[in-house]
Amino acid sequence: MSNFKPAKWPRKLRSTEWFGGDSRDHIYHRSWMKNQGLPADLFDGRPVIGICNTWSQLTPCNAHLRDLAERVKHGIYEAGGLPLEFPVFSPGESSLRPTAMMYRNMAAMDVEEALRANPLDGVVLLAGCDKTTPALLMGAASVDIPAIVVSGGPMLNGWFRGERVGSGTALWQMSEDIKAGKMSREDFLEAEQSMSRSPGSCNTMGTASTMASMAEALGMALSGNAAIPAVDSRRRVMAHLTGRRIVQMVKDDLKPSDIMTRQAFENAIRVNGAIGGSTNAVIHLLAIAGRVGIDLTLDDWDRLGRDIPTIVNLMPSGKYLMEEFFYAGGLPVVIRHLGEGGKLHKEAVTVSGESIWEEVKDVRNWNPDVILPVDKALTQSGGIAVLRGNLAPRGAVLKPSAASPHLMQHRGRAVVFEDIDDYKAKINDESLDIDETCVMVLKNCGPRGYPGMAEVGNMGLPPKVLRKGITDMVRISDARMSGTAYGTVVLHTTPEAAAGGPLAVVQNGDMIELDVAARRIHLDIPEDELARRLAAWQPTVEAPKSGYIKLFHEHVEGADTGADFDFLKGCRGAPIPKDSH
Known part of the structure; x- marks a missing residue:
């Protein structure tokens, strides 16, 4: 139990304002943290990394995120950081009334203030359900400390009598078949048992998978993050590697404002067209851009997406599900296609520190019936x-x-x-x-x-x-x-x-x-x-x-501007709060 001796770091860390000295206030902050059994040398000046977790049993898409948080911690410890997990409000689309959208902004406020008020140098954003991904990105953008997304991943394919059952899409189809007299209520109830057969978010290209894709296309998640199924061991590997990566991002001071540039948003809009992404992405990207200070408009959506063919053959636009999309190569294949077609800002930086093109230039399409060639696109004019x-x-x-x-x-x-x-x-x-x-x-x-x-x-x-x-x-x-x-x-x-x-x-x-x-x-x-x-x-x-x-x-x-609150636009940064002790 030696006296505090700060480690060498390329720049002064934000967390040292709380933990980095011998004053009464520094000891106050450190001593309370130690009641969790944390050794003294964890406060030797290493970066403190928050794990912002939207785990909740009330949010089925995110109910498995506790395990992923542990994997993130492993990576952070390996890279020399101190991981500290904390919860934030988790708006789940499937349960919240009147709608989770009403609480997206509240969740974003929760994230923002948690990041600003606590001794954090960087943050890993654990998201899954529709609104949690944009909410976490909005809050992180407003504070602008190094941040990186890990998605919970989609659930496995559902199957009913030999046919794929896409979460959500099958429900809309079957409920219409009931009214049309094409399906019995008994069959409907039987089909229910196959709609959600594993942990994870929607296995269609719904809003959850779309927003996971948008996080990756924006450069805010490691390449390949969007499509790995929730129960696949590679999802845990992704979480582990993300924990390692955030420590280096803090060392490099690589922030959301460095990554989510106008070029990044234009890339994301084009990716959304290529994957047949959700219309909800329009509202969420407009809101995220507003937090970064990027003047993104509806006209940008129309201009950038109009000539993008939809090449991802997934429900609700096509026939496959996210599991097949992952096996085919996932989002990196789509991004490479856009780059080869001159529809990508190749130099846009990502959380990896490399350009988005460097991340995808060597990937291959392993199933051209899932990720289609342009001449077989679902529609030649996709987008929104x-x-x-x-x-x-x-x-x-x-x-x-x-x-x-x-x-x-x-x-x-x-x-x-x-x-x-x-x-x-x-x-x-x-x-x-x-x-x-x-x-x-x-x-x-x-x-x-x-x-x-x-x-x-x-x-x-x-x-x-x-x-x-x-x-x-x-x-x-x-x-x-x-x-x-x-x-x-x-x-x-x-x-x-x-x-x-x-x-x-x-x-x-x-x-x-x-x-x-x-x-x-x-x-x-x-x-x-x-x-x-x-x-x-x-x-x-x-x-x-x-x-x-x-x-x-x-x-x-x-x-038309993202349905954010009028008083939350723009980046407010992460000043050091005044000590109250």
């Missing part, structure tokens, strides 16, 4: 289509790879649902005046309206339409949809209805025109009539009186 018009002055989005080609240009009569409860009350009514030529319109499901912007935009079709063998209709809302969902669905319409956007004044019988190629969404009524309706509009969503929901309602921005 950004639509504008008098119905969406600030934009709306549609995922072409998940839409029906025959509906990409359509004119139909509006059938309006004022909110999700109105939809549920009417959709199964045989007297509802609707057919497959109509356009289903759902209001008041945006960030302020639902509240939180739930994944209800992929409205199920009415049974009487499904019984005709129709599987898709044009649907428009200010909501989101699950990344596992599919259909010709216009989402994120801004301004939202609850904020008085034009969507709020659409009436039954109005004609709506959709033209994806022209990027147009139009409410076909005279301009003066639209102006009259908007002038007469009154809010129907009651403002919350207290609690987090009040904060959310008052400060959340629109989907």
Whole structure:
């Protein structure tokens, strides 16, 4: 038990402000930490690395992250760091009501303040479920200490009667088959047992796998991180190696602001198009960019993704699942393809310290039926289509790879649902005046309206339409949809209805025109009539009186800028908090 003797380090570490001296305050901080059985020499000036863990049994995607945290610790110790694990709020999409999206910003605030207020020199971000990856990246970007992501990984393939069962996607398909009379409820309940057969997140290219891919494409995770199944031993190896790597990142002072540059975001947008990624990636990347201070817009999404073929043959756009994607070579193969096609900023740096091109230039595609050649792409114009018009002055989005080609240009009569409860009350009514030529319109499901912007935009079709063998209709809302969902669905319409956007004044019988190629969404009524309706509009969503929901309602921005809080934009850095002792 010798006196404190700081180790040599290339620069002064942030944690030494807490642990690096012989004053009363330094001893106070160190002595309390030692009640966990930590030897004195762990405070000899080595870097303190936080392990930010979103483990929670209430978040099924992340329920296995405790084991990964132990693997990360091994790597940190080996590289000469002191690992300290801590929990943060874990918003799980499958359980939280009204929607996990309402709590993404709260989780990001939790991460940010935990990093800023504690004696940390770097952090490993353990994420999995849809909102945990963007929340952790948002919080880390706001503090800007060295940070690196480890994803929990997707679950193994599900199988039901010889067919692949993709988490989420199969649920939407089977629930429609029930209403159409194609599937019995007994078979539905039997199929449930095969939907989630191992730990991990969605095994489709849903939002969880998309955001794991976005973390890797941004350069914030080690190459290959996105697709390794949760139960594969190589996921543990990835966690171990990440623990080693973060210590060197602290030594090099390699921060999120050095990695998440505009070039990195442009790479990620193009990768999203190539993988057929979730529309939710639009909102999350806009929010993350806002924290770094990058002026990313919806127009960037449309411009950069428009000519990117979707080459990853995964549900909901294709037929395979994440397990096959990993065996085929995973995201590095997709990134290499973009680089060979001149669609990659090759020099963008990653958490490895190398460029993104150096990471992928020698990888191979082991299954060209899973990662397709360009001439066999699912769609030649993938990415996210950004639509504008008098119905969406600030934009709306549609995922072409998940839409029906025959509906990409359509004119139909509006059938309006004022909110999700109105939809549920009417959709199964045989007297509802609707057919497959109509356009289903759902209001008041945006960030302020639902509240939180739930994944209800992929409205199920009415049974009487499904019984005709129709599987898709044009649907428009200010909501989101699950990344596992599919259909010709216009989402994120801004301004939202609850904020008085034009969507709020659409009436039954109005004609709506959709033209994806022209990027147009139009409410076909005279301009003066639209102006009259908007002038007469009154809010129907009651403002919350207290609690987090009040904060959310008052400060959340629109989907077109990422639905972050207006007071959280920009990087606030990691100043040393004043000691209170």
